[in-house]
Amino acid sequence: MNYYILSEEVFETIEKDNVHFMHKSMDRTERLVATTDLVSDRIRKFNNINTCSSYTFTNHSNWVGDGTGVEVEELEQGGYISQVDD
Amino acid sequence: MVVPSSGAISLIGIKNEVDQEDYDAGEEEYTNISLTNLATQTTFNANSGSAPNSSTPHGMSEWYGYDHDAAASFVNAKAVSKTLSTGTANSINFVDTDDTFNFTGTTAWSISFWVKAGWSNSLNTNIHFFIGQKQNASYQLSDMIKVIYTESTNRIRLQYGNKTTASDAWTKQGEWLFHSNSGAYAAGYAAAGLGSTYWSASNRGYVNSDNYTMITVTKSSTNAASAMKLYWNANNAGAPPITYTSGSGSPAMSTTNNRSWSVGSNGVANGEIKTGNSSATVYNDLTMWNKELSASEVSSLYNSGTVMDATTHSASSNLVGYWKWEGNGNATVSNDNFTISGGSAIVNK
Numbered sequence: 457m458n459y460y461i462l463s464e465e466v467f468e469t470i471e472k473d474n475v476h477f478m479h480k481s482m483d484r485t486e487r488l489v490a491t492t493d494l495v496s497d498r499i500r501k502f503n504n505i506n507t508c509s510s511y512t513f514t515n516h517s518n519w520v521g522d523g524t525g526v527e528v529e530e531l532e533q534g535g536y537i538s539q540v541d542d
Numbered sequence: 543m544v545v546p547s548s549g550a551i552s553l554i555g556i557k558n559e560v561d562q563e564d565y566d567a568g569e570e571e572y573t574n575i576s577l578t579n580l581a582t583q584t585t586f587n588a589n590s591g592s593a594p595n596s597s598t599p600h601g602m603s604e605w606y607g608y609d610h611d612a613a614a615s616f617v618n619a620k621a622v623s624k625t626l627s628t629g630t631a632n633s634i635n636f637v638d639t640d641d642t643f644n645f646t647g648t649t650a651w652s653i654s655f656w657v658k659a660g661w662s663n664s665l666n667t668n669i670h671f672f673i674g675q676k677q678n679a680s681y682q683l684s685d686m687i688k689v690i691y692t693e694s695t696n697r698i699r700l701q702y703g704n705k706t707t708a709s710d711a712w713t714k715q716g717e718w719l720f721h722s723n724s725g726a727y728a729a730g731y732a733a734a735g736l737g738s739t740y741w742s743a744s745n746r747g748y749v750n751s752d753n754y755t756m757i758t759v760t761k762s763s764t765n766a767a768s769a770m771k772l773y774w775n776a777n778n779a780g781a782p783p784i785t786y787t788s789g790s791g792s793p794a795m796s797t798t799n800n801r802s803w804s805v806g807s808n809g810v811a812n813g814e815i816k817t818g819n820s821s822a823t824v825y826n827d828l829t830m831w832n833k834e835l836s837a838s839e840v841s842s843l844y845n846s847g848t849v850m851d852a853t854t855h856s857a858s859s860n861l862v863g864y865w866k867w868e869g870n871g872n873a874t875v876s877n878d879n880f881t882i883s884g885g886s887a888i889v890n891k
Contacts, residue, residue, distance in 0.1 A: 482664065519666070520667040521664055521665040521666050521819050522628070522665060522667050522819060523628060524628075524667065526667075529682070532788075533715065533786050533788075534786075535695070535717065535784060535786065537784070539722070540719060540727060
């Protein structure tokens with residue numbers, strides 16, 4: 457699995473069936489993404505699931521509104537459904 | 543039978559009511575019965591709608607309608623508010639030490655509560671409604687059952703499972719989403735009444751007259767995500783359209799470990815507590831049942847939107863936990879009282 461921060465525009469171009477997890481930034485302009493695809497046009501790439509989660513806790517004001525972050529458990533479980541998750 | 547409210551009444555009948563909570567208990571060989579003695583020596587039940595006063599003269603008619611074992615009338619004036627602050631100092635929790643609530647993957651259970659959404663649609667994370675987990679657990683998943691709302695995806699998630707070491711985790715999870723009126727998601731869409739907009743304080747969907755939603759999750763004794771059901775008020779959203787299963791189901795959830803149960807938290811043992819953000823999320827009557835409530839039983843509990851006395855519910859013999867938040871976190875059923883800490887508080891509903 458690959459963990460990225462992508463712009464909204466780039467996210468719209470990737471293969472949604474391969475997206476395992478997606479979370480919008482607070483301003484809705486970026487997407488935290490777990491996908492099996494390799495994406496070269498990215499804002500940030502994480503080495504693994506733990507650094508990805510940690511980044512959201514460190515930069516929580518950009519990613520969640522309650523001072524915490526996206527937990528590893530949430531990234532593992534995924535659950536992104538392209539038909540219903542805009 | 544209580545003392546009749548009119549007509550002729552007898553001293554023996556009144557004595558029977560006071561001694562045996564039954565006006566018609568029959569004639570005993572009482573001696574020295576007098577209106578004065580009955581009026582001055584009886585500790586009156588304040589729940590009775592009528593009772594004699596202690597002033598002379600003591601008239602027979604003062605006893606009309608007296609009920610010595612009248613139950614307290616049901617009151618629903620208060621609720622519990624989960625503070626917007628985080629941290630264990632602001633928790634609403636108790637530790638079950640007698641295994642009353644040690645539900646497992648192979649037992650049937652139901653959890654129901656009323657919630658008034660206090661989060662905005664920009665929280666962008668999870669609202670943690672209710673969780674039980676092993677006391678002082680090293681892992682959040684240890685003997686865990688939790689109900690959350692994932693605001694960023696507009697889904698209610700019910701999850702349970704266990705983890706005792708770094709490598710033996712298993713979990714069953716079901717999710718219901720509410721903004722898609724198609725296919726497997728249509729039942730959730732119809733049940734919640736949120737439309738295409740996500741659930742928040744400004745879009746509460748179907749609520750009662752106090753803006754509360756009764757959320758009920760049930761599970762049969764089958765150890766599977768498909769064994770769960772969700773009800774929004776009395777509306778049956780059915781089995782989860784989205785499921786996630788991981789691990790083998792072993793080790794089984796413990797039936798003997800102490801468990802911490804917490805409202806508005808993702809687990810006391812792990813120290814984090816998440817809640818709303820625009821205004822406090824408020825919770826009202828919480829019930830736990832050791833059976834899978836049926837659709838008709840959930841409908842009965844919803845009571846057309848009027849919070850009812852769950853001890854009078856048709857399934858009350860399976861009611862193992864009941865907290866009304868009427869002034870404190872004390873249980874009406876079970877011996878486990880919630881401690882309400884820090885900024886969390888009892889509030890008017």
